[in-house]
Structures are given as C-alpha cells and as structure tokens.
Amino acid sequence: MILRVLRLWLVAMLIALPLAAQEPDAPDYKSWNKTATSAEETVSEAKISDTKLSDLRAEMVQWRTTFTEAQGVNADQIATVKSQIAALGDPPAEGQTEDPAIAKRRAELADTLAKLQAPGITAGEAATRADSIIRTIDKLVRERQAVKLLRLSPSALNPVNWTEGLSLFRWMGAWIYDETIWRFTQPSNYDTLRNSAPLIAVLVILSGILMLRGSRWMLGMTRWLLGKTAMRGRNLISGFVSLGQVLLPFIGAVLLVTALQLSSLFGPILMELFRELPVVLLLIVAAWWLGSRVFPGQPGAESALGLAEEGRAEGRFHVVMMGVAVGLEYLVINWITPRAEDFLGGAGTLASDKAQAVAARADAAISVLQAPLQVFAGLMLFRVGQLVRRQLKIMQAQDDDAAFRLNLMRWIANALIVLGLAGPVLGLIGYVSAANALIWPAITSLGLIGIVAVLQGFVAEFWVVITRSEERRREALVPVLAGFVLTLAALPLFALIWGARREDLMELWTQFRAGFDLGGVKISPTIFLTLVVIFAIGYTVTRLVQGALKSSILPKTTLDRGGQNAIVSGIGYIGIFLSAVLAISAAGIDLSSLAIVAGALSVGVGFGLQTIVQNFVSGIILLIERPISEGDWIQVGSQQGIVKAITVRSTRIETFDRSEVIVPNADLISGQVTNWTRANKTGRLIVPVGVAYGSDTRKVSRILQEIAEAHPLVMMNPEPFVLFTDFGADSLNFEIRAILSDVNFSARVRSEINHQINARFVEEGIEIPFAQRDLWLRNPEVLATAVQAGAASAAPQSVPHGVVPHEPAQPVAPPTDPLDAGRDAVALSDNDGAEEGDNR
Structure with missing residues (x-):
C-alpha cells in the first residue's frame, strides 16, 4: 500500500513538471526535396562538367550538415521524457492492468516523445538522402578520373607528332613577339615607364641584390654559425637562418616581376609567364636547400635522413635537377597547356570540327613537350634510387640497430627505381596522364619526406637546447614521437599528392568526427x-x-x-x-x-592468461594480508634474500650475493615461505662445537656459556644456554643456542663466536679434534711382489767399455710404476671389513 501511494505521488509530481517541446527553426524541406530531385536527375544523366559537379557536391554537403545538426533537436527533452517513462516502471505484461492514472500518464509521455523525436527522424532521413547523392557524385568523379588516367594520347615516339610540338613553339613565339612589338610602339607605355622609373629602378636593384647575393649571404651566415659558434642549439638557429636561402631569391623574383609589370612594356601572355617564373625559381631553390639538408656539403655535418657522407655531392645534384624538372613541368601545366589550343587554333570561337582537330593537335604537342621532361625526371628518380641503395649498404655496416628505418628506405629506393623506369616508358607509349601520375607525385613525395625529416631534426635540436644533452638526440623519445606525429600529419598531404581529392579527405574527416561503431558502442x-x-x-x-x-x-x-x-x-x-x-x-x-x-x-x-590472473590476485592478497613486506628477509625454496618490491604480478628479492630473483606471487601464496623478520628481527642462532675425548665437559660448557653471554647481540631474555648433545665418532659435541636481537647479523655473530671459542680453547688447553682414519691394505703380499719386480727392471745393465749401445728399432714402453700393480689390491674398509675413506 505504501509503495502504491509513493508511486501515485511520483506520478503527480511528474505531471506537475512543465514540459514544452522546442520548436526550432526547421530546415526548408520543401526546397530540399526540389533540390535533391534535381541533383539526382543531373547526376544520373552524367553530362554535367567536373566544375559544376564539384559545386553540386558542395551544395549537398552543406545540406547534409544542416540535417545532421537538426538531428540533435530536442535532445534534452527527449532524455527527460525517457527518464519519466522509465520512472513509471515497466509496462504491464500481457493480460495485466495498471493504475489508470499511470496508464494515462504513460500514454501522454509516449505521445510527447513521438512528437519530440519526429523532427530528428525527418532530419535523419534527409541527411541519409544527401549522403547518398554525395556518394553517387564521388563515384562519378572517380570513374572520370580513371578514364582520364588511362587515356591514350598521341605518342611522342611518332615523328608525325613532333611537328605539332614545333608548331606550338613557333606560334607561341610569334604571339609573344607580336604583342611585345605592339607594346613597344605605343607612346603611352613610355609615359607610364617614365612616371614609374624611380620605383622600377629601386625594385630592379633590390631584386638583383636579393637574387644574386641573398642566398650567398645566408649560406655564409649558416656556415659561420656551424663552424665558428660553439653555443648549444647552433644547428637549430642555422637551420632557420638557412631558410633565407630560399626566401630571399623568391622575394627578389617577385620584386622583379612587379617592376616588369609597372613598366607596361610587355603583353598579357608574356606577363603571365613572368608571374609564373617566381614559383619556378622557388621550386628550384627549395630543392637546392632541401638537398643541402639531406646531403649536406660540409664535412661532418649530419644528414636529415642520417645518410653517410659518400655520394652527397651526387645527391645534391640530382635533387636540384628534380627541382628543375618540376619547375618546367609547372610551366607546361599552368602556362602552356591552358593556351595551347589558342596558339594552334588562333583567337576566337571555332567550329566544332575544327575545335576537335585543334584539341587533338594541342594534345599531341603537349605529349611531345612532356616526354623529354618525363624521361629526364625518370632518370633522376632512377639515379636517386641507386644512390639510396648504396647509402643503405654503408649505413647497415655502421648501424645494425636501425633495421626498421633501413628496410623502409630500401623499399623507397626500390620504388624509385621502378617508377623511374616505368614512368617514362608509359609516357613515350602515349599514356601521358598515367606517367604524370607516377613521376611527379614520386618526386613531390620525396620532397615531403625530406621536409618531415628536416622538421624532426629541428625538434631534436630544440630538445637539445631544453635538455642540454647532445648525446644521440635523434634517438631520444621526444624527437622520435615528434617524427611520428609529423608523419601522421603528412599523411593527408601524401594522399593529395597521389591523386586524392580534397573532398574525399573532408568526407573521411566528417565520418571520423561522426564516429564509428565498435560492438554497438559509438566512438568519436x-x-x-x-x-x-x-x-x-x-x-x-x-x-x-x-x-x-x-x-x-x-x-x-x-x-x-x-x-x-x-x-x-x-x-x-x-x-x-x-x-x-x-x-x-x-x-x-x-x-x-x-x-x-x-x-x-x-x-x-x-x-x-590464467597464470597472470593468478599472480595478480596473489599480489592483491599479499598487499592486503601482508605476510611479507618490503625489507623482510625471506626464504622461498632454495632462494633467500631481502624483499625489495612487491608488485601485482611478482615479488623482487635481492639475494645476499647481490643478484635479483623474480618470484611469481602465486608461489608465495601457495608455497612454503620462511620469513625470518616478519614479526620482529629476533631469531635463534645455533653454533655447534666439538672437543677431543678426555676434555672436561663442565669446563667446556662454562667457557661456551661465557662466550655466548659476552656477545652484545645475544639477548639475555631468554638467556643463551649450552647443550652437550652427543658423543660423536671423533669428538664430544656441544651446541650454543642463543637468541639474537637482530637475526640479520647471524653470520657475523657466528663468525665472532667461533673466533672467541678458538682463542679460549687455546688458552685453556682444550683440544679441538680432527677426523682420523686408519688405512688397511688388502693382500699386501701382492704389493710387495710388484715393488720388487719394478725395482729389478729399473736396475741399470753393464755395457762393455767402448761399445755404444744401439737404439731399439721400436720404441720401448716405459717401465711400469710399481705402485700401479698393487693399486688394485688397495680398498677402503667399511663395517664389513672394507675400509671407509674420509680425507677431511
């Protein structure tokens, strides 16, 4: 009855709670349905251009984000209603009834819950539809990329296509010449030049200084910091200073292009070329700088990748040449290719048939232009791969501990050799896009690997400055972890380099943020x-x-x-x-x-893991019951020593010869353990003593009693006592039994008592016996006969005077030891007549 009253009171309180569903600004589902239907029709036709397809995908992503946010509407109210429903208890089973008030309240809450969940369910359905459209767009884009990658272009090996390349160069030169001559013939351009002459002169002078001398200045400053300065962290400072070798020439090139643009003497086509040249210069200078960090020219300087000093000059040359190849490819892709059809077809709109013919000519011309660059870049990749393989042999002989790094570098070197051969071959055949997708990403990936290595070196140098220790700085934990983090951060860049779209990475990031299911558990x-x-x-x-x-x-x-x-x-x-x-x-x-x-x-x-679990539980029992503690002297089986540490799995014991014994905790719980110092440090000491027969036993007991009582570590309560234990085979046996205040010193106490016993016995004339044994010979007559025979054979024979005895033709065996003949006749007697041998 009381429980029923309490339940009704709880229901009344729940009814009194104010509950109002939020009415947030809901998405415009009418507009969404119209947009989604149009997008699905457009994607299904697959006639939309790549640019419009990318815009459509961005719009779908925005809609999906809106719906995903809308799924969390009324989350707090939904949780409250669910808790209220749970508070009402389990619904009645089939055939049973419950209180009408509770049933009514349960129905109201269920209806409210359905209304609160409706916006989230609708948003979830819309988000699923948007996600489906996005996936369809991604699939279409990937199919187009695959078709483009496998497209067969005109082969550069066909001499017919060479004329198209020559025609492209001829028309490019003609266009540039015509527009430049026209610019120089306009008086207004000269007026502009005169007005801007001071600024142009300043820009040209600054650009010349920065481009011609800036890199040399920074290089000299870097060498001075490395060679003349002994301060800690000089490598870090010189590394940042060396960046000026890249930035100053680039800034000078930008200033020069600005001066040329202010002069108004050059046409749009040539100015576009000038605007691209600073980027080309930046690529080349950056490759030179990166090559100097990976293959440093200064003797004794450390390579960013830990390479040996052999072949560094060759490595720097190949890296710079790859930078030149990448710069020229950048010009072909960003300046020549977009204008190839204009150069070959002339300005203006062309008919469809003529436009297709011009596009085919432009495709052939670009293939011819890219073929030498692909061959040159492939050769550099091949040579760098060979250089790295030679370096690996040297590094493996010098350092056997870097197996993982060496294996990774070996894999990279083999991949470079393969790509350096396969890329140019594909390009010459006509698969220009496939060759470009292999060669240039490989070179860019090498540059990214070098940048990651250089950044890790900067972190290592910074760690040197903090810790003030230069010993094996690259192998320290923090630089290694920094390299790992940098590598993880570079993975998206590697993906972009090798053809991944930014949209794909953003999609992966969105899925990662949304989390993933692990056995029904949402992890984000x-x-x-x-x-x-x-x-x-x-x-x-x-x-x-x-x-x-x-x-x-x-x-x-x-x-x-x-x-x-x-x-x-x-x-x-x-x-x-x-x-x-x-x-x-x-x-x-x-x-x-x-x-x-x-x-x-x-x-x-x-x-x-039953053994590990058993030891773990045993360790907990040891920590709770504490049958042993740290510092105790224990004995487990044949091992004894001092307990140094008790962990959850094992106990560490330091033996008296300073070795460590690891004992599983289960052995301490289930086995027999002797703890000499658990309750206290007192312990009994027994010292056996033997005296010769005929000694005064009372006198011996008195002397031993005095010696025991005189020792400072022997306790007097209970007092020590001496026992006359038995009559031994060689001595009268006594025992000193005493309780020590600290049993840890039992060995020293025993030694000291033995010293005093020996000194007192010498003073009192008491003899300490030693074991004696009588030797009996069995069949002594055999031994006597053997001795006589040996003596006779060893007697010298007389030789006539002047006669030299001849040496025997065969070696004569040495005479037999007379004792050997009787050795078998000797035996040790035991109780039955054999002899007992004890050589003590």
Whole structure:
C-alpha cells in the first residue's frame, strides 16, 4: 500500500513538471526535396562538367550538415521524457492492468516523445538522402578520373607528332613577339615607364641584390654559425637562418616581376609567364636547400635522413635537377597547356570540327613537350634510387640497430627505381596522364619526406637546447614521437599528392568526427578526447595522493614500511580503476552491448592468461594480508634474500650475493615461505662445537656459556644456554643456542663466536679434534711382489767399455710404476671389513 501511494505521488509530481517541446527553426524541406530531385536527375544523366559537379557536391554537403545538426533537436527533452517513462516502471505484461492514472500518464509521455523525436527522424532521413547523392557524385568523379588516367594520347615516339610540338613553339613565339612589338610602339607605355622609373629602378636593384647575393649571404651566415659558434642549439638557429636561402631569391623574383609589370612594356601572355617564373625559381631553390639538408656539403655535418657522407655531392645534384624538372613541368601545366589550343587554333570561337582537330593537335604537342621532361625526371628518380641503395649498404655496416628505418628506405629506393623506369616508358607509349601520375607525385613525395625529416631534426635540436644533452638526440623519445606525429600529419598531404581529392579527405574527416561503431558502442574523437582527459586527470590526482601519503602522512604513523607501501599501492589500484570508470561514464560510453562479447572473450582470456590472473590476485592478497613486506628477509625454496618490491604480478628479492630473483606471487601464496623478520628481527642462532675425548665437559660448557653471554647481540631474555648433545665418532659435541636481537647479523655473530671459542680453547688447553682414519691394505703380499719386480727392471745393465749401445728399432714402453700393480689390491674398509675413506 505504501509503495502504491509513493508511486501515485511520483506520478503527480511528474505531471506537475512543465514540459514544452522546442520548436526550432526547421530546415526548408520543401526546397530540399526540389533540390535533391534535381541533383539526382543531373547526376544520373552524367553530362554535367567536373566544375559544376564539384559545386553540386558542395551544395549537398552543406545540406547534409544542416540535417545532421537538426538531428540533435530536442535532445534534452527527449532524455527527460525517457527518464519519466522509465520512472513509471515497466509496462504491464500481457493480460495485466495498471493504475489508470499511470496508464494515462504513460500514454501522454509516449505521445510527447513521438512528437519530440519526429523532427530528428525527418532530419535523419534527409541527411541519409544527401549522403547518398554525395556518394553517387564521388563515384562519378572517380570513374572520370580513371578514364582520364588511362587515356591514350598521341605518342611522342611518332615523328608525325613532333611537328605539332614545333608548331606550338613557333606560334607561341610569334604571339609573344607580336604583342611585345605592339607594346613597344605605343607612346603611352613610355609615359607610364617614365612616371614609374624611380620605383622600377629601386625594385630592379633590390631584386638583383636579393637574387644574386641573398642566398650567398645566408649560406655564409649558416656556415659561420656551424663552424665558428660553439653555443648549444647552433644547428637549430642555422637551420632557420638557412631558410633565407630560399626566401630571399623568391622575394627578389617577385620584386622583379612587379617592376616588369609597372613598366607596361610587355603583353598579357608574356606577363603571365613572368608571374609564373617566381614559383619556378622557388621550386628550384627549395630543392637546392632541401638537398643541402639531406646531403649536406660540409664535412661532418649530419644528414636529415642520417645518410653517410659518400655520394652527397651526387645527391645534391640530382635533387636540384628534380627541382628543375618540376619547375618546367609547372610551366607546361599552368602556362602552356591552358593556351595551347589558342596558339594552334588562333583567337576566337571555332567550329566544332575544327575545335576537335585543334584539341587533338594541342594534345599531341603537349605529349611531345612532356616526354623529354618525363624521361629526364625518370632518370633522376632512377639515379636517386641507386644512390639510396648504396647509402643503405654503408649505413647497415655502421648501424645494425636501425633495421626498421633501413628496410623502409630500401623499399623507397626500390620504388624509385621502378617508377623511374616505368614512368617514362608509359609516357613515350602515349599514356601521358598515367606517367604524370607516377613521376611527379614520386618526386613531390620525396620532397615531403625530406621536409618531415628536416622538421624532426629541428625538434631534436630544440630538445637539445631544453635538455642540454647532445648525446644521440635523434634517438631520444621526444624527437622520435615528434617524427611520428609529423608523419601522421603528412599523411593527408601524401594522399593529395597521389591523386586524392580534397573532398574525399573532408568526407573521411566528417565520418571520423561522426564516429564509428565498435560492438554497438559509438566512438568519436570527442568521446575519445573526453575519455583520455578524464582518465589523465584521475591518474594525476591518484599519483599526487600517493605521493602525499608516501612522503608526508604515512611516515608520521606507526605503520611499518611494508604497511605503508601496501596502502600506497592499494590507493594506486583503486584510483586507476575509479579513473577508468569515471572516464567511461563521462564519455557516455555504454558498455552493456559489449557484455556478451566480453563474456565470450573472458573464457579464452581465462585459459590464456590464467597464470597472470593468478599472480595478480596473489599480489592483491599479499598487499592486503601482508605476510611479507618490503625489507623482510625471506626464504622461498632454495632462494633467500631481502624483499625489495612487491608488485601485482611478482615479488623482487635481492639475494645476499647481490643478484635479483623474480618470484611469481602465486608461489608465495601457495608455497612454503620462511620469513625470518616478519614479526620482529629476533631469531635463534645455533653454533655447534666439538672437543677431543678426555676434555672436561663442565669446563667446556662454562667457557661456551661465557662466550655466548659476552656477545652484545645475544639477548639475555631468554638467556643463551649450552647443550652437550652427543658423543660423536671423533669428538664430544656441544651446541650454543642463543637468541639474537637482530637475526640479520647471524653470520657475523657466528663468525665472532667461533673466533672467541678458538682463542679460549687455546688458552685453556682444550683440544679441538680432527677426523682420523686408519688405512688397511688388502693382500699386501701382492704389493710387495710388484715393488720388487719394478725395482729389478729399473736396475741399470753393464755395457762393455767402448761399445755404444744401439737404439731399439721400436720404441720401448716405459717401465711400469710399481705402485700401479698393487693399486688394485688397495680398498677402503667399511663395517664389513672394507675400509671407509674420509680425507677431511
């Protein structure tokens, strides 16, 4: 009855809660449906140009973003209503009824929930439709790219096409000549030149200085910083200064183009060429700078890629030539190709048949122009690949630890050789687009690899400045991690270089931000960052609490060191566990869907990791029960020593010969362990003593008692005592039994007591016996006969005077040792008549 009243009261309170669904500005679905239908029809016909297709895709992306944002409408209200429905309890089972007020409230909340969820459901359907159109556009674009890549152009090997290339050059020269002559014949241009003459002169002088001397100045300053300055971080400073070798000539070229434009003496076509020349110069100078960093010319300078000093001059030459090839290709693509049809067909609008013929002529001319560049660039790629392979042999002989880096460089070198051969061959055959898609991305990728390596070198130099240590700076953790991060950041650039569209990368980024499902759990960057940040904060707080307990609080308590370490370790485990739980909860990850998977995996994990789990549980038991603690002297099996650390998996013991033994915690729990110092450090010492037969036993006991009581580490409560234990085979046996205040010094106490026993026994004339054994010979007559025979054979024979004895033809065996003959007759007697041998 009480529960029923409480439930009705809760329902009344829920009814009293104000609930109003938000009515946000909804997307214009009418306009969207019209736009989507038109886009689907346009894409299905596949007659739209690439530019319009790109614009249409951008519009669809904007619509999809709008719908995605609209899916989160009323999220707070939906969560509130769901919690209210859950508070009403489970709906009645089939055939059962519930309170009318609760049933009415459940129906109202269900209707409200449906209304709140309706805008999100509609937006989700529209977003799905927009995403489908985007995917269709991407598929169409990729098909067009594939067709363009595999298009067969006129072959440069065909001499017929050479005339088209010559015609292109002739008409280009004629156009430029005509418009330049016309410009020089206009008096107004000279008036403009006179008005701007001072500024033009200044620009020309500055450009000449920067282009001719700027790079040399920066190079000299860089060499001075490397050779004359001994300050730390000079390589970092010189690296930034060396960038002036690229920037100053480029700035000079831009100033020169500005001066030429102010003169008004050159026509549009030639000025367009002049505007492209600074970029060409920038590419060449940048290649020269990058080559000087990868293949430095100064002896002893470190290469950005860690290359050896052999072949560096050749490497710099090839890199500069690749920069020249890329610059010329840039001119062909951005200046000649867009105007090829105009040069060959003349200005104005052409008929369709004539336009197709002019386009075919332009295609042949461009193929002829690009063929020498492709061959030249392919040769440079081939030579660089060979150079890198030679470098690998030298580097492998010098450094055996960089196996991964060497294998990666070997793969790159082989790829360069293959591309350097395949690219020009495809271009000469006629697959100009395919050749361009292989050669120029390969060269650009090499440049990007060099830039990443140079940036990593800058980070390493900066790390040297911070840590003030130059030893193996590139192999330090921070530079290696920086290189890894730089490589990850360069992956999108590599994708763009090799033909990926910016739209494709943006689509991947959108999908990444939206997250992905992992066993029913939604993982997104926001969730991941929340998880990492919350866990990092919890982990830091745990470590701070552990540090405060270990250094400030626990030392002031009466707990021993083992108990303090156990508390600190327990706080660490609990803190990490709570940090993980809080991080998962704050990130909003629902792990209930992974329960079945976790249950299935637990069986396999239980079999595979049962030993680790057993040791982990044993470690927790050790930390809670504390049968052993750090600093205890324990004995486990045949190993004994001092406990140095107790972890969740194993215990580290330092033996008395200063070696470390790692004992699994399960052995300490399930096996027999002797703890010499667990309760206290006191322990019993037993010193056996033997005296000769005939000694005064009472006197011996008194002397031993005095020696034991005189030692400072022997406790007097209980007092030590001496026992006359037994009559031994060689001595009368006594034992000193004493309790030491610190059993850790038992070996030293035993040694000191033995010294005093020896000294007192010498003073009192008490003999310490040693073992004696009688030797009995079995069959002594055999030994005597052998001795006599050996003596007779060893006697010298008389030789007549003047006669030289002849040496025997065969070597004579040496005489037999007389003892060897009787050695078999000797035996050790035992209790049955054999002899017992003890050589002590």
